[in-house]
Amino acid sequence: MNSTDYGLELKYAPGAQIVSDGTRIEGYASLFGLTDQGGDIVQKGAYAASLKRLAARGDKVRMLWQHDPARPIGVWDEIREDEKGLWVKGRLLPDIAQAREAAALIAAGAIDGLSIGYRTISAERDGKGRRLLSEVELWEVSLVTFPMLAEAKVGRKSDPAAVQANEMAAAFRAATLALRAE
Numbered sequence: 001m002n003s004t005d006y007g008l009e010l011k012y013a014p015g016a017q018i019v020s021d022g023t024r025i026e027g028y029a030s031l032f033g034l035t036d037q038g039g040d041i042v043q044k045g046a047y048a049a050s051l052k053r054l055a056a057r058g059d060k061v062r063m064l065w066q067h068d069p070a071r072p073i074g075v076w077d078e079i080r081e082d083e084k085g086l087w088v089k090g091r092l093l094p095d096i097a098q099a100r101e102a103a104a105l106i107a108a109g110a111i112d113g114l115s116i117g118y119r120t121i122s123a124e125r126d127g128k129g130r131r132l133l134s135e136v137e138l139w140e141v142s143l144v145t146f147p148m149l150a151e152a153k154v155g156r157k158s159d160p161a162a163v164q165a166n167e168m169a170a171a172f173r174a175a176t177l178a179l180r181a182e
Helices: 048-056 097-108 160-181
Strands: 008-012 017-021 024-031 040-042 062-065 068-081 085-092 113-125 131-144 153-156
Touching: 024 113, 048 068, 048 113, 048 131, 062 097, 068 097, 068 131, 085 097
Parallel strands: 017 153, 040 131, 062 131
Antiparallel strands: 008 113, 017 024, 024 085, 062 068, 068 085, 113 131
């Protein structure tokens, strides 16, 4: 099944971690090849055309608070695909009240999720009914309170326990998905 208009969709990154150091944020907003709770799998290269179009017109993917287009809280300075997924690096803007609140919430561990907002350009179903996203138009990457998956967490460089907890959550999630697939 190919489609040209699914409308705006939101996706929480399975297995993603972001690292926050004050107002700087970096990490994976999406990982390739993993099935999310909605039954979608983002395929390698799915973001390439979108990122190229954005760059050609001098535009950027937006950093939003909770997917709310009325609440931008920072800028993504770098977004790229690599072998693992969609990597983002940006900064919260301290002149924005919501960004200061987001930084404080991240530092306290009260908020720790990343999520993408996008429109599907091309997708098809596999034999298990999962949607394989081969091309998406990336609109925004948000900081969110409730990521869909336990592994979609913010990590802090200075907090090895949080990093270890994220790694353990990812391992448990992978084992759960493997057991469900059998």
